[in-house]
Amino acid sequence: MPGSLAYFGPAGTYTEEAAILYDPSAVLHPYNTIAAVGEAVSSLATDKGVVPIENSLEGSVTFTLDLLIRESGLSIYEEIVLPINHYLMAKEGTKEADIQVIFSHPQSLAQCREYLERRFPSAQQMASLSNSAAVSDMKESSTPAAAIAPRRAAELYNVEILEAEVQDAANNVTRFAVLAKQDHPPTGDDKTSVCFSFEKDEPGILYRSMSEFAVRNINLVKIESRPTRQSLGEYIFLIDCSGHREDPELKAALESLDQMASMLKVLGSYPRWTGKL
């Protein structure tokens, strides 16, 4: 029986691309918000769920981090890294010279700013609610229009690709998390994501907590502090490190850290992305 896979939709977005890549045979269920994907997984409405977690240009996807920090019964089961390629697309027969309006999500318009200024200096830029909505807005436009969206949206909406890879920066990649009720069994080449915070902001406490990793020679892949939402000055720390939470060294580090922290949560141990599934 094919698995069921929730994803942060609508269809035609980069997250749908990641979901299809992850499990081409799964039954896909788009959800409107990242929180709804989490709810689908934790309530067992679907087996797993795919959400973006980090982009090389924009940084972390805070909705996803906050969901993982807050919700119990939700773990990172796998990670997927995809290049983000924006495509310029239009209704069949549209000539580039005629294009007066260009639709996209404001973030994608910003990522293609230099391209748009160079190639379409007099076209009006219009905001859409998602990259996928941009294609439907473009199709309904009475003035000659184009949209910036993923390749997948051109297939879904049956429109023509005018130009590929129109983003300004060459290294635009997004890391997606596959969420499940439990995390992944050890594979020998794993990563672990963990978050923690402290009762008081004493000098050196983050340093002392990091020493638990350093003395055991555990490499920290990423570190980030997120405001707690209570106030801008209080932080939750998020660490990605190498290894699985069941590895004896990492297990000992997490136990020591748990003694020091007022809150500690393992967000999941999962295979390190190596470019293929």
Add this chain to the structure above:
Amino acid sequence: MPGSLAYFGPAGTYTEEAAILYDPSAVLHPYNTIAAVGEAVSSLATDKGVVPIENSLEGSVTFTLDLLIRESGLSIYEEIVLPINHYLMAKEGTKEADIQVIFSHPQSLAQCREYLERRFPSAQQMASLSNSAAVSDMKESSTPAAAIAPRRAAELYNVEILEAEVQDAANNVTRFAVLAKQDHPPTGDDKTSVCFSFEKDEPGILYRSMSEFAVRNINLVKIESRPTRQSLGEYIFLIDCSGHREDPELKAALESLDQMASMLKVLGSYPRWTGKL
């Protein structure tokens, strides 16, 4: 002579509010992009510039961090922390019951999602390029419409506020940076922002670099790793710590860190925000 102040515009945004609060007598110059504000300051077209740097819900403003990392001749001179209050506004005489369309920037629509679902379940949500553009889109709408935007936008566009503070989360605050050619002289209650990276990702190197702060009892206020844009696995580390870069202890820590890092840049020392200017 009043100073000149660039800001990330257009008029009617939260950044304009911060700029007016920072210097009510300054001549304000809106710029379309965060990079253009940086350019205005580094080329001396304006004395200073105001840009958002961190939001309590959304995290860091990566465009601003990347600008500070990349550009020389640009420092953080001051920080300002403002509560972000979204207002629902409409053309005079519009009745709430008649509203069919609600315009805002997609990020603001997301921050008011629960409010909109509860109060306007059947209204269509429309994306605008900025909160300020949302008000002008709303004014041009032929169907009865509202916009979600800062209070300042209602003044500028002469529209009516229907409801104040319509955001879902109570603690939505944004930290703004005032940029200048040089950073601020010591005041005795300062913060310093610094970024650095390493040639190689050796286990423990970030920990050893943090020890330079810890052994000198310098408190780390914030730590963050940003992808280098070369690849998702390589990071630039950003640290906010207490103290001024001219304080002897912090100066010594930065000198030691400079020995270890392949790149180190002080983004600025500036007075810690205490709630007033």
